[in-house]
Amino acid sequence: MKNRNHHILKIVLAILCIVPPCILLLMSFFEVWPFPQLLPDRFNAKAWGYIFQPENRVSTSIFTSLIIALSVACISALLGFFTSMVVAYHKYKKGLLLLTYLPFVLSPVIFAVCLKYYFIKMGLIGTLYGVILAQLIIAYPYATIVFTGFWNNRMLDFQKLALTLGATPGYIFSKLLVPMALPMMLVVFFQCFLISWFEYGLTLIIGFGKVETLTLKVFQYLGEANIFYAALSSSLLILPPIILLWINKKFIYNKTI
Amino acid sequence: MFLEVSGIAKSFDGRPVLQDINFQLQHHKTLSVLGKSGCGKSTLLKIIAGLEQKDKGSILLNEKEISALPANERTIVYLFQEALLFPHLSIAGNLAFGLKVRKCSKAEISEKVDAILTQLELQSHANKMPHQLSGGQKQRVAFGRALILNPPLILLDEPFSSLDVETRTSMQELYKRIADEYKITALFVTHDLKEALIMGDEISYMEKGILKLYDSQEAFINDARTGVKQEIDFWNRL
Amino acid sequence: MIVSRKYSISAQGILFLFTVLPLIGGFGYALLYSVGLTGVLKTGFTFNHWKQVFANGNILSSFGYSALIAFAAIIISVAMSMYTALKLHRFLEKDLLSYLIYIPLAFPGIVAAFFVFQLFTKSGIVSRVFYKIGLINDIQSFPDLVNDRYGIGIITAFTLLIFPFFVLLFTNIIKNERLEEYKLAASTLSATPAQVLWRVSLPLLLRRALPNILLYFIFIFGAFEVPLLLGRSNPEMVSVLAVRKLQRFDLLDLPQGYAVAVLYSLASLLVIYFLFKAKNRADEK
Numbered sequence: 001m002k003n004r005n006h007h008i009l010k011i012v013l014a015i016l017c018i019v020p021p022c023i024l025l026l027m028s029f030f031e032v033w034p035f036p037q038l039l040p041d042r043f044n045a046k047a048w049g050y051i052f053q054p055e056n057r058v059s060t061s062i063f064t065s066l067i068i069a070l071s072v073a074c075i076s077a078l079l080g081f082f083t084s085m086v087v088a089y090h091k092y093k094k095g096l097l098l099l100t101y102l103p104f105v106l107s108p109v110i111f112a113v114c115l116k117y118y119f120i121k122m123g124l125i126g127t128l129y130g131v132i133l134a135q136l137i138i139a140y141p142y143a144t145i146v147f148t149g150f151w152n153n154r155m156l157d158f159q160k161l162a163l164t165l166g167a168t169p170g171y172i173f174s175k176l177l178v179p180m181a182l183p184m185m186l187v188v189f190f191q192c193f194l195i196s197w198f199e200y201g202l203t204l205i206i207g208f209g210k211v212e213t214l215t216l217k218v219f220q221y222l223g224e225a226n227i228f229y230a231a232l233s234s235s236l237l238i239l240p241p242i243i244l245l246w247i248n249k250k251f252i253y254n255k256t257i
Numbered sequence: 258m259f260l261e262v263s264g265i266a267k268s269f270d271g272r273p274v275l276q277d278i279n280f281q282l283q284h285h286k287t288l289s290v291l292g293k294s295g296c297g298k299s300t301l302l303k304i305i306a307g308l309e310q311k312d313k314g315s316i317l318l319n320e321k322e323i324s325a326l327p328a329n330e331r332t333i334v335y336l337f338q339e340a341l342l343f344p345h346l347s348i349a350g351n352l353a354f355g356l357k358v359r360k361c362s363k364a365e366i367s368e369k370v371d372a373i374l375t376q377l378e379l380q381s382h383a384n385k386m387p388h389q390l391s392g393g394q395k396q397r398v399a400f401g402r403a404l405i406l407n408p409p410l411i412l413l414d415e416p417f418s419s420l421d422v423e424t425r426t427s428m429q430e431l432y433k434r435i436a437d438e439y440k441i442t443a444l445f446v447t448h449d450l451k452e453a454l455i456m457g458d459e460i461s462y463m464e465k466g467i468l469k470l471y472d473s474q475e476a477f478i479n480d481a482r483t484g485v486k487q488e489i490d491f492w493n494r495l
Numbered sequence: 496m497i498v499s500r501k502y503s504i505s506a507q508g509i510l511f512l513f514t515v516l517p518l519i520g521g522f523g524y525a526l527l528y529s530v531g532l533t534g535v536l537k538t539g540f541t542f543n544h545w546k547q548v549f550a551n552g553n554i555l556s557s558f559g560y561s562a563l564i565a566f567a568a569i570i571i572s573v574a575m576s577m578y579t580a581l582k583l584h585r586f587l588e589k590d591l592l593s594y595l596i597y598i599p600l601a602f603p604g605i606v607a608a609f610f611v612f613q614l615f616t617k618s619g620i621v622s623r624v625f626y627k628i629g630l631i632n633d634i635q636s637f638p639d640l641v642n643d644r645y646g647i648g649i650i651t652a653f654t655l656l657i658f659p660f661f662v663l664l665f666t667n668i669i670k671n672e673r674l675e676e677y678k679l680a681a682s683t684l685s686a687t688p689a690q691v692l693w694r695v696s697l698p699l700l701l702r703r704a705l706p707n708i709l710l711y712f713i714f715i716f717g718a719f720e721v722p723l724l725l726g727r728s729n730p731e732m733v734s735v736l737a738v739r740k741l742q743r744f745d746l747l748d749l750p751q752g753y754a755v756a757v758l759y760s761l762a763s764l765l766v767i768y769f770l771f772k773a774k775n776r777a778d779e780k
Binding site: 016018023100101106 | 502503506507509510513514515517518520521522524525579582583586591592593594595596597598599600601602603605606610613618620622623634655659710713714717718719720724733734737738741742752756759760763764767770771775
């Protein structure tokens with residue numbers, strides 16, 4: 001009896017996971033959906049053809065999102081790794097960590113409107129660099145927080161041991177710490193990539209609508225009440241993350257705080 | 258005298274951990290240090306290795322003061338309780354680590370690694386990764402990683418305490434055999450009474466930051482603090 | 496690691512540049528604007544704007560509304576995910592399910608909101624199903640589930656978003672804290688299954704998960720995209736309210752908008768403070 005319950009629950013959960021992306025993908029292949037039909041009409045791939053025409057700027061938006069996300073991910077992961085080492089062994093570790101939490105936790109949109117003035121003054125509003133910088137402000141603290149978990153007592157002992165074996169701090173860093181941190185670096189890279197890839201509000205405000213990422217495109221089509229294009233761009237939006245998350249799972253570290 | 262430690266004192270946050278440590282160790286001998294947890298024995302070893310800074314005192318290795326030297330220049334290897342094998346390197350890679358640091362040639366590394374593997378009876382495990390080995394095997398590799406460098410002094414901080422009884426006994430035998438062959442000079446710290454008596458050519462007892470060296474095993478046994486008498490009485494009463 | 500002084504200083508410098516500076520800069524600017532000390536229409540120091548914020552019922556109810564939505568979404572998700580994790584944690588560690596559960600994590604707020612919209616809007620999927628099986632007779636009879644007063648659509652979207660996170664979190668906790676062993680120990684002390692659940696499993700899971708729960712509370716409280724799509728103009732959630740006031744052309748709204756931003760930040764800071772205390776307590780085993 002218990003096993004039967006488990007079975008039902010498993011199936012329900014599996015359905016909950018698979019159905020939504022399938023529905024979205026499916027919707028991108030239709031043109032109209034008159035009420036009260038259960039399924040939409042006119043199955044074709046016209047939407048896909050249309051949306052990739054250059055004047056619709058969907059391909060450019062994918063490219064833009066990609067550039068921004070890759071930059072943010074790389075820089076956050078590297079900077080986060082460097083700063084976390086200092087934070088983890090610092091006297092005021094707890095205080096520094098609290099500070100690092102704040103930009104990550106606060107609503108990116110509200111942060112963006114507060115900082116907009118400075119971005120205008122620096123001439124970065126509406127530019128790609130501006131958006132990258134703004135996203136770094138929320139992704140880099142996250143990277144630092146995650147990496148701080150790497151520098152535990154065991155890691156310290158590894159370093160001490162290596163010292164007595166004759167290795168210099170520099171050698172220890174490049175031949176020991178970096179290789180041992182590599183799995184975590186990949187995880188942080190992926191997660192910062194996702195933070196950037198999914199960001200809408202902050203990109204809208206700092207990018208001033210001029211930096212068009214894929215998320216902006218989804219919103220645009222939703223605003224135009226074109227649910228089929230919206231479904232299509234949504235599918236495009238979630239596809240890379242699904243792939244990344246599956247790869248991420250192989251290097252799964254504790255993803256929580 | 259190979260190792261001369263005098264007047265070592267250390268406090269943490271105002272709390273004295275080592276009070277006035279004085280002892281000497283001859284070349285090619287192992288000194289056992291028996292002590293309960295928290296008595297400061299790890300701190301003492303770390304100070305000698307250069308991983309902690311002392312407040313007072315001097316450390317002479319081969320008649321040279323080494324207190325000012327950084328840990329990586331003291332040629333003293335410190336072995337932790339946990340084997341701490343580098344997870345991203347194979348067993349052979351772990352063993353070769355110290356040699357690679359010293360930029361030895363590939364041929365020399367290969368030769369020495371093979372020799373150590375044979376000594377420690379780990380030949381079949383050379384290309385395995387640390388997580389594939391048992392606790393005792395890992396400790397052997399950790400030991401080999403130090404031995405391969407032929408360091409003038411090895412500090413062992415309760416290296417066998419996390420192993421089960423059988424493995425511990427075989428490791429103790431292994432150590433004694435190798436210590437003899439390689440003529441190792443070492444400090445062996447433990448909280449186990451029997452292990453202290455077995456492993457050391459000389460024996461000492463540490464309590465509340467003070468170290469007492471004994472001239473002979475009889476002196477050690479007769480001192481009530483070490484607990485030997487209690488053990489003997491226990492078995493006699495049974 | 497005893498890092499070189501140069502390294503330590505430059506690392507702290509970067510930290511300062513990217514965290515402290517924007518925080519102080521942003522918060523400071525918003526604060527100054529809200530009291531009239533800066534901005535296009537600066538009038539000199541005044542509490543007027545703040546008085547208006549507190550007098551304006553809409554703004555205060557917006558904070559209350561956001562908090563309620565966050566509570567509702569958290570309670571539902573945590574309950575559902577705890578149930579799922581407790582029942583299925585064995586399958587969630589390996590098996591196909593362990594991969595499937597990652598799919599919803601790929602959904603950002605916008606897509607989840609869009610999906611819920613497609614489900615619950617009057618011309619949406621659920622409505623069509625109801626029509627098909629005869630529960631409703633025309634499109635208007637379908638209840639308002641999106642852009643509605645109770646925020647049903649919003650709550651659903653948030654629940655869908657955070658449910659997989661918590662399932663993974665609880666599964667992790669069950670594994671790392673060896674909950675199964677505790678449960679076994681409790682039952683050998685003749686505890687009933689219900690007692691095991693309420694006295695062992697739930698307290699342990701909740702205590703370990705509390706930092707994350709508070710974190711997601713703040714996330715939902717300050718969320719933007721979901722309420723933008725699925726909410727209505729009154730009441731609206733805090734981020735939407737703030738952005739609306741700050742992006743409009745009515746310059747007189749700006750100081751109030753910044754006041755809302757300041758208020759929001761202070762509220763979040765409070766919750767973060769509790770988060771940290773909970774985290775420190777959870778870390779001390």
